[in-house]
Amino acid sequence: MAKTTKSAKTDRQAVIEQMRKKQKSVDRRRNYAIVGVCVVIAVGILAAAIVPIVKDKLDARKYSSKALADIGAPASACQDITTKKADGNQNHVPVNTPVDYKDAPPAFGAHWNEAGVAPAPFAKKFYTAAERPALEALVHNLEHGYTILWYDSTIAGDKTSMDEIQAIADKFSGSSDNMRDKFIAAPWESTDENGAKFPDGQHVAFTHWSAGGTGETDPTKQVGAFQYCSAPSGAALEDFMKKYPYFDSPEPGAM
Template sequence: MGKKNAERNARLDQLRREQKRKERRRALAIYGTAGGVVLVLLVGIIIYAISDNNAKSRTHQVGYVASASSAATAAGCTGTVNDASQGSTHVATTVDYKSSPPSSGSHNPDPLPDGISFYNPKSNIRIERAVHNLEHGFIVGWYDPSLPTAQVDKLRSLAADAGPRFIGVPWTRGTFPQGKHFVLTAWDRTQRCTTVSADVIKDFVAKHANPDPAGATWDSPTAPESGAQGGTLDVSADGPLAAAQSGSSTATPAPGAGTMSVSPSSPTPAP
């Protein structure tokens, strides 16, 4: 009887050992599979991070061209080009810019004021002042003499609602190349268009203007004076307000953010 009990206990011990081995193998298989999944996910995350960083680095390289949106294509626009920096020296003289129009370069020490969103074709505003605004994170919508009057009027209307960091400025040094008569510039970025488009302006401003005076959200680290404000609003006879009004146009306060648009039929504000 004792021998039988011993044999039975031995078989039970063997069964228990085999059961434990099976459980260990099952656990190893489960943990191994989970570990493999985690490893694959970790590798995927690392690859994505590297790829994302490379993509961001590529989009900031000089010469990179961001594809034109459908609205931009409809307006005859190119993609947005990352331009090489042309410097940022303050000068009081006229600058012979390499690009027509410039997206950076030497400029007048006094930028255009925040209070005017559009300048008339005959305002004779100094281009060098507008370039200084680019350095502060403004968007300049340049229009050349060949842009049709209806398009100029459209730009005047859109400028009033484009936000406090947008300025419409006439280009007085000839026409733009390749039949593009309206050009959007941010600091070191350019998009050339045939016609004026509200959607294109809105998209360009959203991507490249600096909405934060502290400069924290602005995607243009090459600008030395990022986040600075515009110049002061001079209402004297030869100041920027008078320049904006020239050509039989007067100025009215535009809605939002202290901007001022210029329209041909509105009353002049009191100084």
């Protein structure tokens, strides 16, 4: 009887030991599974952060070899250029004073003048809605001979169009202070409108503050030039900037 009890105890110990081994094996597999899931999640998070960056760089490279005129829609996507008598030359108002511009977008008018605020810096060629300077600052850039490409919310919501505008802006970027690169791409927001809107079906606009001709010094000859497009067009922009170069402006020598 004693031997039977001892044998039974030994058998139970063997079973318990076997169960412990199985549990350890289960725990080990569970731990491996948890680690595996964590690795997959970490890789996913890393990929989510890196893939857009890599894609943006590849998109930029796609346009780097293209001439300005080959980016975006053909020039036929744009309406004819129109002009309007300009005012506001040297009309500086205090920073944070709002100006009621009658055109969407403006090509001239009163504007802010403060170092570091207005005009916007020469080196920055492309703005999103989150970083765009105030209209009153950008109008000062226009007075200095800049051409501004404005894009509306329809364009802002279309990645292909935004890639094209970024590529257009990149054609004017660099470390030099070449005055011919007086260009800015900036969003036109619904809060900017004050009742004025882009024409129906038009989502991009070019504006320039013309002196009324190269070397013209009579402020009464100044005009604002406008061109509206249904889509970004490097070809139309190139033609527009040839017609209205930086030196055809009230203050072409200022940055």
